[in-house]
Amino acid sequence: xxxxxxxxxxxxxxxxxxxxxxxxxATDLSIDEGHFLAVVxxxxxxxxxxxxxxxxxxxxxxxxxxxxDVTLDGPARDVGMAFQNASLMPWRTTxxxxxxxxxxxPHHRRAFARDRGPFVDQASSLLAExxxxxxxxxxxxxxxxxxxxxxxxCRSIVHAPRLVMLDEPFGALDAFTREALWAVMQRLxxxxxxxxxxxxxxxxxxxxxxxxxxxxxxRPGRIIHRQPIDLPRPRSLxxxxxDAFQGHVHMLREKIQTDQEMS
Amino acid sequence: xxxxxxxxxxPWAVTIGFFVVWEICCRLxxxxxFILPAPSDIWREAIKFAPxxxxxxxxxxxxxxAGFGLAxxxxxxxxxxxxxxxxxxxxxxxxLIGFNSIPKVALVxxxxxxxxxxxxxxxxxxxxxxxxPIAVNVATGLATIERDMTDVLRSLxxxxxxxxxxxxxxxxxxxxxxxxxxAITLSFVGSVIAETVASNKGIGYLMLSASxxxxxxxxxxxxxxxxxxxxxxxxxxxxxEMRTSAWAFRGxxxxx
Numbered sequence: 033x034x035x036x037x038x039x040x041x042x043x044x045x046x047x048x049x050x051x052x053x054x055x056x057x058a059t060d061l062s063i064d065e066g067h068f069l070a071v072v073x074x075x076x077x078x079x080x081x082x083x084x085x086x087x088x089x090x091x092x093x094x095x096x097x098x099x100x101d102v103t104l105d106g107p108a109r110d111v112g113m114a115f116q117n118a119s120l121m122p123w124r125t126t127x128x129x130x131x132x133x134x135x136x137x138p139h140h141r142r143a144f145a146r147d148r149g150p151f152v153d154q155a156s157s158l159l160a161e162x163x164x165x166x167x168x169x170x171x172x173x174x175x176x177x178x179x180x181x182x183x184x185x186c187r188s189i190v191h192a193p194r195l196v197m198l199d200e201p202f203g204a205l206d207a208f209t210r211e212a213l214w215a216v217m218q219r220l221x222x223x224x225x226x227x228x229x230x231x232x233x234x235x236x237x238x239x240x241x242x243x244x245x246x247x248x249x250x251r252p253g254r255i256i257h258r259q260p261i262d263l264p265r266p267r268s269l270x271x272x273x274x275d276a277f278q279g280h281v282h283m284l285r286e287k288i289q290t291d292q293e294m295s
Numbered sequence: 296x297x298x299x300x301x302x303x304x305x306p307w308a309v310t311i312g313f314f315v316v317w318e319i320c321c322r323l324x325x326x327x328x329f330i331l332p333a334p335s336d337i338w339r340e341a342i343k344f345a346p347x348x349x350x351x352x353x354x355x356x357x358x359x360x361a362g363f364g365l366a367x368x369x370x371x372x373x374x375x376x377x378x379x380x381x382x383x384x385x386x387x388x389x390x391l392i393g394f395n396s397i398p399k400v401a402l403v404x405x406x407x408x409x410x411x412x413x414x415x416x417x418x419x420x421x422x423x424x425x426x427x428p429i430a431v432n433v434a435t436g437l438a439t440i441e442r443d444m445t446d447v448l449r450s451l452x453x454x455x456x457x458x459x460x461x462x463x464x465x466x467x468x469x470x471x472x473x474x475x476x477x478a479i480t481l482s483f484v485g486s487v488i489a490e491t492v493a494s495n496k497g498i499g500y501l502m503l504s505a506s507x508x509x510x511x512x513x514x515x516x517x518x519x520x521x522x523x524x525x526x527x528x529x530x531x532x533x534x535x536e537m538r539t540s541a542w543a544f545r546g547x548x549x550x551x
């Protein structure tokens with residue numbers, strides 16, 4: 033497997049004018065194509081900073097980030113993103129909210145302007161897959177929180193990006209909805225094979241979804257542990273109660289605990 | 296009667312009740328028509344001067360709408376510039392605040408020096424008094440886009456222009472239409488002020504000349520026509536708002 037993303041001693045210092053705050057220590061990291069990586073850690077550990085760096089939304093103060101063969105310089109294009117806040121456009125229907133990815137994507141915008149047809153089909157079948165066929169023409173406020181998050185996820189992957197960044201996308205949902213969406217997420221990832229980076233507070237979520245979990249320390253952020261998750265796929269909710277699964281969760285818990293006690 | 300019909304009849308009941316109380320007070324205390332004419336006196340005078348009232352209200356309506364139209368064009372352009380560029384915001388905002396603090400009636404004499412009396416100063420007064428709330432509201436709509444939203448679009452590959460067209464402008468529509476309701480009433484005020492000070496046409500002028508002829512009922516008739524026109528324009532703006540940004544009201548049935 034090839035590395036899709038490569039970070040070479042990437043660090044981040046925020047300059048507030050009065051003082052300099054280091055958010056991220058120089059970090060080396062590579063993420064293989066098609067890999068599902070989860071990032072966990074206490075709040076303020078630079079998880080979100082790491083994500084903004086990876087997508088080029090914030091420029092790193094040191095080091096180099098490469099996606100594919102290009103060195104990142106400005107926002108990475110053609111990356112899908114989903115946040116905790118679904119941030120759908122309230123004046124657009126579910127379908128139109130998903131289609132926006134084609135409308136602005138540098139790879140698809142021309143074809144989309146010529147003929148929406150095939151793109152509407154793609155978006156519709158994706159929505160059908162996550163069980164939202166009936167809600168295609170509804171507006172966001174007519175959907176439940178879980179449905180909005182499904183739309184959000186659809187928008188981030190519909191245009192087949194190479195990289196999908198998920199920043200606690202299920203964080204605000206209730207436990208049942210969240211677990212249901214893990215299964216949806218896993219299925220989409222297996223079918224489509226994109227590279228995914230998931231940022232989360234939920235250790236079970238991290239273990240359930242990812243191939244590898246990295247643990248970050250409190251500010252300044254730094255990677256203190258990497259844990260490959262070798263559980264077979266597809267994973268089920270049943271599996272989360274097995275010893276092997278629990279072992280992973282305990283291990284991660286312990287790493288975060290010791291880091292907190294030390295600081 | 297259901298609660299809903301009562302609710303619907305309320306505005307009419309209150310309006311009619313207001314005039315009835317007015318009429319009763321005038322008769323009961325035998326008020327002089329020069330001080331406060333009764334609604335019936337006003338109505339009689341309004342019928343007598345109906346052609347004049349119609350002619351002058353058409354003029355007022357024309358200057359109001361012309362000034363309002365100008366205010367929408369300039370206000371939206373200005374608001375878009377301020378809301379989407381920090382630099383423009385920094386530079387222009389203090390100037391705009393200063394300009395907005397000037398009582399607009401003070402501008403009328405200057406406009407008269409430049410354009411003479413009549414239609415043009417009225418249109419311009421209506422314009423200068425009403426573009427500010429439009430510009431501020433559009434700018435607010437643009438400046439308060441959630442960062443998550445722009446982050447999602449930027450990482451998809453959207454340009455600044457894409458974000459302005461696909462998120463910024465649709466998002467600022469409810470702000471714009473909310474401001475139109477305020478702006479249309481303001482531009483009406485501007486028109487009438489200019490007509491009162493410097494014009495030979497319009498309701499403002501009609502009221503001024505009626506009062507110098509001691510025709511107090513006609514002055515009041517002018518006032519009532521103004522109120523009526525104001526309500527009609529406000530409702531038109533409110534209906535436009537409902538139609539164009541229904542999503543912001545989420546299916547509720549408020550018109551205000």
